[in-house]
Amino acid sequence: MTSIKMRSLVIKTTILFFLISLAAPLAWGEVDVYLIYSGKNKAEKKALMKALPKNITVKAYNADLLAVADYSGIQKAVSKFEKAGVIVVLRDRPLEMLKGASVNKDLIIVNGDKQGMKSSRWRIYLLDGAADLSPFDVNATTKNVGSMADLADKDALRSTNVLIVDDKKLKLNKVVSDLIGKSLAR
Amino acid sequence: MGKRKQSLLLGIYFLSILVVSSVSVGFAEDRFQISGYGNAHMMKHDGLPKLLDRTTGLPMEDPNDVFFQIREFSLFMDFTVTEGIIASLEIEAGDDASVFTPNYAYVEIDIPTVLDIFQSESLSGLTLRVGKVLVPFLSYNENKPNFRQNLMSQPFTAWNISPVVPSPPDFVGLGWSDTGGILDWYHEVGDAGLVDLKLALINGIQSDSTVLDDNAIQLSSGPTVRPRDGLIQNGHDATRDNNQKKAIVAKLSLISTDLPLDLGFSWYQGAWDPAGNQDLTMQGIHLNWLDYFWTLKGEWVTADVEQVAGTNLFPGVGPAGLNTSTGDYEMNAFYVEGSVIPLRYGPNGDRYIRLVYRYDDVDTNDRALFTPFDRSRQTFGSEWQFAKNTRLRYEYQDHRIDSFERAPGPFIAAGGKRNVTMHMASIIFWF
Numbered sequence: 001m002t003s004i005k006m007r008s009l010v011i012k013t014t015i016l017f018f019l020i021s022l023a024a025p026l027a028w029g030e031v032d033v034y035l036i037y038s039g040k041n042k043a044e045k046k047a048l049m050k051a052l053p054k055n056i057t058v059k060a061y062n063a064d065l066l067a068v069a070d071y072s073g074i075q076k077a078v079s080k081f082e083k084a085g086v087i088v089v090l091r092d093r094p095l096e097m098l099k100g101a102s103v104n105k106d107l108i109i110v111n112g113d114k115q116g117m118k119s120s121r122w123r124i125y126l127l128d129g130a131a132d133l134s135p136f137d138v139n140a141t142t143k144n145v146g147s148m149a150d151l152a153d154k155d156a157l158r159s160t161n162v163l164i165v166d167d168k169k170l171k172l173n174k175v176v177s178d179l180i181g182k183s184l185a186r
Numbered sequence: 187m188g189k190r191k192q193s194l195l196l197g198i199y200f201l202s203i204l205v206v207s208s209v210s211v212g213f214a215e216d217r218f219q220i221s222g223y224g225n226a227h228m229m230k231h232d233g234l235p236k237l238l239d240r241t242t243g244l245p246m247e248d249p250n251d252v253f254f255q256i257r258e259f260s261l262f263m264d265f266t267v268t269e270g271i272i273a274s275l276e277i278e279a280g281d282d283a284s285v286f287t288p289n290y291a292y293v294e295i296d297i298p299t300v301l302d303i304f305q306s307e308s309l310s311g312l313t314l315r316v317g318k319v320l321v322p323f324l325s326y327n328e329n330k331p332n333f334r335q336n337l338m339s340q341p342f343t344a345w346n347i348s349p350v351v352p353s354p355p356d357f358v359g360l361g362w363s364d365t366g367g368i369l370d371w372y373h374e375v376g377d378a379g380l381v382d383l384k385l386a387l388i389n390g391i392q393s394d395s396t397v398l399d400d401n402a403i404q405l406s407s408g409p410t411v412r413p414r415d416g417l418i419q420n421g422h423d424a425t426r427d428n429n430q431k432k433a434i435v436a437k438l439s440l441i442s443t444d445l446p447l448d449l450g451f452s453w454y455q456g457a458w459d460p461a462g463n464q465d466l467t468m469q470g471i472h473l474n475w476l477d478y479f480w481t482l483k484g485e486w487v488t489a490d491v492e493q494v495a496g497t498n499l500f501p502g503v504g505p506a507g508l509n510t511s512t513g514d515y516e517m518n519a520f521y522v523e524g525s526v527i528p529l530r531y532g533p534n535g536d537r538y539i540r541l542v543y544r545y546d547d548v549d550t551n552d553r554a555l556f557t558p559f560d561r562s563r564q565t566f567g568s569e570w571q572f573a574k575n576t577r578l579r580y581e582y583q584d585h586r587i588d589s590f591e592r593a594p595g596p597f598i599a600a601g602g603k604r605n606v607t608m609h610m611a612s613i614i615f616w617f
Contacts, residue, residue, distance in 0.1 A: 039379055039443035067448045068382045068439045070320050070328035072262040075219045079264045079272055115534055
């Protein structure tokens with residue numbers, strides 16, 4: 001590499017990082033929830049968005065897009081998700097696409113059982129009544145939920161890994177909405 | 187200052203500025219993401235011609251000797267500037283970690299978020315990238331790290347035509363990137379899938395000489411020749427535009443909802459010469475079917491080159507019949523690659539053994555007598571993911587030059603053979 005090219009590279013990189021540092025004090029946009037779905041589950045996505053309180057700001061992300069993203073696409077997607085207060089994932093396909101990703105936010109997984117996406121804070125799986133628990137670790141803490149009262153103990157909830165919701169008695173989206181509210185209130 | 191000392195200082199500089207920036211932005215954990223990959227390989231060729239250094243006239247290292255190299259060590263860095271704006275940088279330590287290259291450096295703007303209209307379904311998928319960007323042409327370029335691929339070696343489509351891979355053995359700056367911008371828009375098509383359209387305006391592939399494919403070598407038997415190896419040399423000067431006419435790139439992809447399938451069409455057009463009078467036009471298609479137990483991938487590309495006939499860049503030092511340009515010509519290449527995983531084991535089945543086969547074909551011939559880059563290749567590969575994010579690979583290649591009966595004497599005298607074989611063992615890791 002010639003010294004001229006090296007100097008040019010150093011100058012450009014310095015300007016880029018300087019701009020990034022300058023941008024630090026800018027205000028963040030307010031997104032409460034990032035909802036990650038795939039094209040297969042658009043109807044569920046719409047139903048869940050409808051069920052959430054109107055004062056919550058929700059952004060949706062179609063994980064199928066990762067198929068045409070470049071090789072750092074997962075990292076960029078995670079960068080976006082990190083800006084929300086809570087991350088909600090619908091079904092398994094997004095978990096497969098985001099395999100290996102780790103987020104630093106509360107992570108709520110709805111009707112999925114793949115283990116590839118992690119949270120350094122809290123990860124909880126919500127399954128409907130017909131759940132198959134075989135993909136989960138034998139030491140996973142599970143809890144059956146038949147009414148909203150079962151979600152009252154916040155500390156117990158955060159030590160739970162899997163919630164099995166009796167969907168004959170309680171709508172799954174209502175439980176998701178409650179968990180989101182509790183996460184945002186922390 | 188020596189090259190290695192410069193590179194070391196550059197590396198220390200980048201790390202320092204990274205730390206300072208991370209601290210200065212605060213909340214670094216939330217705003218800064220870093221990942222990367224690396225690989226090393228051992229190669230042994232047979233059948234390649236021996237070369238002389240064109241400057242000194244001394245013999246170069248025999249290309250058929252065993253060759254060990256740390257090929258790439260790349261870091262991908264993403265900084266969230268503010269909601270909807272991400273600054274991205276890839277720094278690659280290539281060629282035995284002796285040369286640092288920024289493979290891309292750009293700002294990505296999520297337009298609906300910045301304009302606060304992200305609830306709008308029709309405009310929800312619109313982003314703009316500006317800076318040094320990865321060129322959205324075919325599939326391989328945006329998936330070039332080895333951990334995204336099944337083989338260590340690259341297909342001819344990404345080597346001789348689409349200039350993803352630089353000229354070996356000095357592997358520096360893998361990936362075809364260029365200065366400009368990309369507008370990316372996607373739209374969900376009912377429940378069937380989604381359509382993604384990338385439109386790019388870049389400096390483009392260029393040559394300052396009167397011949398586009400102007401790479402030259404000196405055979406150990408004496409003559410200097412243009413091997414006409416395609417566009418290997420022409421895609422890596424991204425910081426300038428030699429004719430002030432921007433190149434246009436478009437890539438349309440379809441992603442299925444129900445099948446693990448994406449396919450697409452790519453198109454490129456730009457003037458390559460300093461006067462801006464002669465165009466390079468390329469079209470290509472790609473397909474990826476990525477199942478849990480097997481994969482099928484393929485690309486096809488054709489390139490039409492406008493070029494003036496009768497120019498000899500090396501009069502007196504090589505055969506005019508080989509070196510003189512022949513006017514407008516067409517290059518093409520394709521590959522088909524299949525892989526199967528006969529064994530999966532370990533936690534969540536993420537340890538496995540994969541078997542791979544790829545067939546490649548390329549023709550860069552501009553209707554001159556002979557080029558060794560009118561050839562086909564079969565690659566037999568295997569990979570073993572034996573630990574988390576770490577794989578061992580072995581592959582065997584058999585190249586066959588299609589028009590070898592027209593090979594000139596000096597090519598054969600320098601050791602060039604009809605069939606070139608190669609054994610390669612490699613280790614790759616990512617984090």
